[in-house]
Amino acid sequence: MPTASTSVRLRVLPAISTLVAKRASAESGGAVAPDHWTEGPHYAEVRELLAAGFAPDAVLLTPGDARQAASWLESLRRAPRLALLPIFLNRSFGEAVDALSDGVASTPEAAAPEAAAIAARAASLSRRETAEGDERLLAFLYLRPERVLTPVADWRDERIYRYPLADALGRPGEDSFLMLERLRRRGLLETAGLVERVHTCPSCSAGQLLFVETCPQCGSIDTAEQNFLHCYSCGHVGTQDEYLTNEGLTCPKCAVRLRHIGVDYDRALETFA
Incomplete structure (x- = not known):
């Protein structure tokens, strides 16, 4: 029986690394930025880090797959003690998961x-572990002034789009769209750009709707845009092709x-046939 030779490598087990910032003492006695970093304790699961009561200055995640990465990040962002920390992934796990992190870094040095x-x-922000919702999201963005909250397309979400970071940092069960709109109205957030317009149900706000243009007479979806003309002499309305002859x-x-538009004829409002 033939055998196949394959190359193998050591399997990378899921792990959580922590970084601890070393700060020089400030002459004024105030907080200062770190001047170098050292590795802190390692954990196999996020729940171990949460239970340890240890407060690192940064976290590096090495999840096994995208589902685990999302679960770990959501748990950390919802934990008051760790929500605002720099959290990095060892690699990209897709737009929705990456939105919860501070980027990709395979080593502490990176x-x-x-x-x-x-x-x-x-160092200039007063940490309050009890802060949640609006305050926590604003604090997160203050620490990352270049960060833009971009909606992520998700067909499983009733609105088609969602904000993973706002969902994680907001209060449990809070509508992230309403939270962001509330902050925008208060002048604390501003619109960075239009991503897409989505039609939603006026009753439940669901965006999983299918809009199809059909003929109002027969209901057919086989429609095409056409120019329609209206004859002033007899009132006939038809496509421009119907009016075209060798003489005009x-x-x-x-x-x-029909020689002069506005005198002999005009263009009708209907544009589909």
């Missing part, structure tokens, strides 16, 4: 620059030559 920038701004435009009903 994570250090971004983590240091966040930590530098955090002639009404197919009364045979009157």
Whole structure:
């Protein structure tokens, strides 16, 4: 029986690494940005980190798959003690998952620059573990001034789009769309750009609707845009092709030559046939 030779490698087990910032003492006694980083404890699961009571300055995640990555990130972002921390993934797991992280960093050295920038701004931010919802989201964005909340397309969501980060940082069960709109109305957030327009149900706000243009007479979906003309002499309305002859435009009903728009004829509002 033939055998096949295959190459093998050591399987990468899911792991959570932590980073601890080392700060030089400030002469004024205030908080200062970190000047270097060291590795902290390692954990096999997020629940171990949450139960440990340890407060790292940054977290590096090495999940086994996208589902585990999403679960870990959501748990960390919902934990008051860890929600605002720089959290990195060892690789990209897709737009919806990556939105919950601070980017990809396979080593502590790769994570250090971004983590240091966040930590530098955090030094001037009063940490309140009880902060939630609006306040937590605003604090997160303050620590990351270049961050833009971009909706992620998800056909399973009733609105077709969702904001993973706002969902995780907001209060349990809170509508992230309403939260963001509330902050926009208060002048705390601004629109960065239009992604897409979605028709929603006026009763339940669901966006899983199918809009199809049909003929109002027969209901057919086989429609095409056409130019329609209206003859002033007899009132006939028809497609421009019906009026075209070798001599120009002639009404197919009364045979009157149509020379001047606005005098002999005009273009009807109907544009589909």
